[in-house]
Amino acid sequence: xxxxxxxxxxxxxxxxxxxxxxxxxxxxxxxxxxxxxxxxxxxxxxxxxxxxxxxxxxxxxxxxxxxxxxxxxxxxxxxxxxxxx
Numbered sequence: 145x146x147x148x149x150x151x152x153x154x155x156x157x158x159x160x161x162x163x164x165x166x167x168x169x170x171x172x173x174x175x176x177x178x179x180x181x182x183x184x185x186x187x188x189x190x191x192x193x194x195x196x197x198x199x200x201x202x203x204x205x206x207x208x209x210x211x212x213x214x215x216x217x218x219x220x221x222x223x224x225x226x227x228x229x
Contacts, residue, residue, distance in 0.1 A: 146183060146224075146227055146228060147183075147227035148183060148184075148185060149183060149184045149185070149203065149204060149220060149223045149224060149227070150184075150185045150187070150202075150203070150204055150205075151171070151184060151185065151186045151187070151201065151202075151203050151216070151220060152187055152188070152189040152192075152201065152202040152203075153167060153168050153171075153186070153187075153188055153189065153199070153201050154188075154189050154190075154191060154192045154198060154199060154200040154201065155168075155188040155189060155190070156190060156191030156192070156195065156198075157191075158191075158195035158196075158198050159191075159192070159195070159198035159199040159200050160199075162198045162199045163198075163199045163211075163212060164198075164199040164200075164201075164211075166213075167199065167211070167212065167213045167216060168186070168188065170213050171186060171213060171216060171217065171220075172186055174217065180220075180224075183224065183227075184220060184224075189202065192207065194207070194209055197209035197210060198210070199211050199212075201216055201219075203216075203219050203220065203223060204223060
């Protein structure tokens with residue numbers, strides 16, 4: 145069964161300045177290019193409370209810190225593979 149993957153990028157000022165401002169549009173382009181739009185929901189979130197560890201992201205409710213686009217894509221792909229198994 146293919147489960148929906150929810151990706152929440154912190155858009156608080158610290159995470160935004162530390163890279164989520166760049167990661168958000170890049171990841172959205174990749175989601176569209178790979179035709180994942182039916183499986184991956186990308187949305188912004190208010191401050192997740194870990195400003196010193198940012199940029200922060202939650203994938204299906206699990207928190208990740210010090211994220212960049214490559215690491216986030218790896219996590220999305222891992223979640224997609226698990227949901228297909």
